[in-house]
Amino acid sequence: MSTVISVLLGVLIVFPFLLTFLILVFFRRRGRAPVTVIGLAADLTTPFLFLAVYIISRAILGTGIGVYIAVIAIVITIAYAFVERFKVKEFQIVRLLRKSWRLLFLILAAVYFVLLIIGIVLKIMDSLS
Secondary structure, three states: OHHHHHHHHHHHHHOHHHHHHHHHHHHHHOOOOHHHHHHHHHHHHHHHHHHHHHHHHHHHHOOOOHHHHHHHHHHHHHHHHHHHHHHOOOOOHHHHHHHHHHHHHHHHHHHHHHHHHHHHHHHHHHHHO
16 A cells, blocks of 8 residues: 555656646536636645656756755745735735745746756767767
């Protein structure tokens, strides 16, 4: 049983958008509004994207850059907090965290795809030489 759970978690970490797709399909069949479903899917996929970006970058670069990923995420959240503080009258921490979490989802998704493309290109170049 633990092997099945390990394999499932491994697949979700390497392919985090599989989780996004499953969440979208599940909640759409239950009749939830598309906007809330997309937000929920992004919220639940973001931790897996953090892990996937870390694992893929470690495989490509050979060194762990987990500290850099965490520091960049914190800096983005702090910068977004400053922007939100001056933009809205009523500053709400929960709303800020939700927005920054979804912004991190978009950034990590872009980084994930860029790293995949770089990894594929490097693998092709390595096999040709």
